[in-house]
Amino acid sequence: MRVPRMNALLRSAICVIALSAVAPSAMAHSRTSAANHTGIPVPEISHGEMAVMADYRDRIIALASTATDTDEPFRRVLNYAQIQYSYCFWGRMPGSVTDEESPFNECAHAYLAATKAVLMSLREMPREAEAASAIVSEADADMIRRGLSLITCRFSGEAFNTADIIRPRWSEIPLHTASMASLTGFFAVIFGVFLAGRRWLKVQSSE
Structure with a gap:
């Protein structure tokens, strides 16, 4: 009964290793030279908004995932938000949201900007409007209480596009202590x- 579970763990490990394999091509990524504008525009998000939006991300995505009255642009922005979230290591990198020097800060801007865009669209949907408006009110109150509305960083004001995937700045990771330590521990695990x-499967096959 434990074989499927172990196989699932191995598949997850392979997926993560495969994701890391694209790192070299991502090192050359440049927003100014390689930005693609053929998809759906995603409005910018401020550094202050990011900190609050990160706290509400799970609620927003859960609400969006159950929405039925959707159109293609909404679904593409939602998909972009989820893709960017995975590229940003699911928001698990220390400082990715709060530290503008983090190699993961720009990709965090991207997935949180898309999350905010999804929330704004949900407010216009008849069935989801009430729940979405409640999230907006709570988020606004949090921003005021925490004094985050005027905080900006080098990526504040940067708009995104669903056709332009923002990857971490891999070449900067060795220079960012928190990111380097976290990734080293992650891949060691x-x-x-x-x-x-592998050892467990070898034992099982020999029995």
Whole structure:
């Protein structure tokens, strides 16, 4: 009964390793030279808004995932928000939202800007408007209480596009202590799980 669970762990490890394999091509990524504007525009989000929007992301995505009265632009922005979230290591990197020097800060701007755009669209949907408006009110109150509305950073005012995937700035990771330490520990755990899985499967096959 434990074999499927172990196989699932191995598949997850392989997926993460495969994601890291695209890092070299991402190092050359440049927003100013390679931006693609053929998709759906995603309005910018301020640094202050990000900190609050990150706290409400799960509620917003959960509400959006159950919405039925949707159109293609809404679904594409929602999909973009989820893709960007995975590229940004699911918001797990320390300082990705609050530290503008983090190699993951720009991609955090992207997924949170898309999340905000999804929330604004939900407010216009008959069935979701009430729940979305409640989130907006709570988020606004949080921003005022925490004094975040006027805080900006180098990526504030940067608009995005669903056709332009923003990847972490991999070349800057060795220079960012928190990111380097977190990734080193993360991949050490993944590698440990992979080795343990291989040993476990070898034992099972020999029985």
